[in-house]
Amino acid sequence: MTKRTEERKDEHLDICLREEVQARRATTGFEEIHFMHRALPEINLNEIHLSTKVFNHKFSAPLIVESMTGGTRNGNKINTAIATAVEELGLGMGVGSQRAAFESPSVEATFTVTRKLAPKAFIMANIGGAQLAKGYSVKEAEKAVEMLDADALLIHLNPLQEAVQPEGEPRFKGVAAKIKAIIEGLDVPVIVKEVGCGIGASEAKQFEAIGVAGIDIAGAGGTSWAAVEYFRARKPLDETRQRLGETFWDWGIPTAASLIETTQTVHIPVIASGGLRSGIDLTKALALGASLTGVAYPVLDAATHGAKYAKKKLQLLLNELKTTMFLVGASSIQELRQVPLIPTGKMADWLKMRGFEPQKYARRGL
Helix, strand or coil, X not given: CCHHHHHHHHHHHHHHHHCCCECCCCCCCHHHEEECCCCCCCCCHHHCCCCEEECCEEECCCEEECCCCCCCHHHHHHHXXXXXXXXXXXXXXXXXXXXXXXXXXXXXXXXXXXXXXXXXXXXXXXXXXXXXXXXXXXXXXXXXXHHHCCCEEEEEECHHHHHHCCCCCCCCCCHHHHHXXXXXXXXXXXXXXXXXXXXXXXXXXXXXXXCCCEEECCCECCECHHHHHHHHHHCCCCHHHHHHHHHCCCCCCEHHHHHHHHHCCCCCCEXXXXXXXXXXXXXXXXXXXXXXXXXXXXXXXXXXXXXHHHHHHHHHHHHHHHHHHHHCCCCCHHHHCCCCEEECHHHHHHHHHHCCCCHHHHCCCC
């Protein structure tokens, strides 16, 4: 890996930790999805079960830590903390793009530490769609999976970031065919993932048709990678990239809308991520049909301080998830998918305009 690549990865982490890179005007839409409180839930809080089975793997709770890093000293520290935490909690995690390890085998350990410290956790390898367009094939996909003894492969799609980033490679022509070839050549599930702009119904249908095992929507309303690149462009006074980052700061499909469009369109597992910040958000996502929920930013700062802090943050989210389930009368993830939800405001308008019948959620349990 070139020194510049390593510097860029560290810049990304540093900016996410030190600058305000969250969406400004855009929101996830979860604030317009409401639960019906149950004054008489008829269940006991300590008897609520969070375990679930997805991708033929049993999770103690439907939560994963989204792909963040690898390939640098700071990345190694963060992956070490997260891997330790998810192993102890029975959860899952992804690593950042493994392109760095392909370019420089000396940084492989910053990725392989995840399986070393999390032998039983669900681990996802990661390569980029832009790299598929440049020539990555089944060979690189296999190498990424073997490097981690991974349970699945993530193929991340980041067209906005590639368009804004000075070193970006905004070439995505032919990527769908490349994804299909990798699916046919791998023995593990292949999951496609956005990185903060969401996935709509038409592409979800396309992904299911070519055989992906799951979709990670990563919708808008959380961390903005256009914002991250905006801050990177300020230092060299790159006015063009600054303007692009500013203009597209809030670009994307709100997470709740992306989740509904996807879960109502496909029959494969959907991972809800993109701006989930509390256990209430996790619960809403699961009630809307997500098979798993994913968080990154809430765990990032904690992970820089060590595994104990990362674990504590994840436990807080799970406690909030369990408490919300108690308050809506759901003792399991299966029961949660049957509780009423009321979409209002712009989210209800979005769904109506797109033909997704928001009232079907509100009338559950009647």
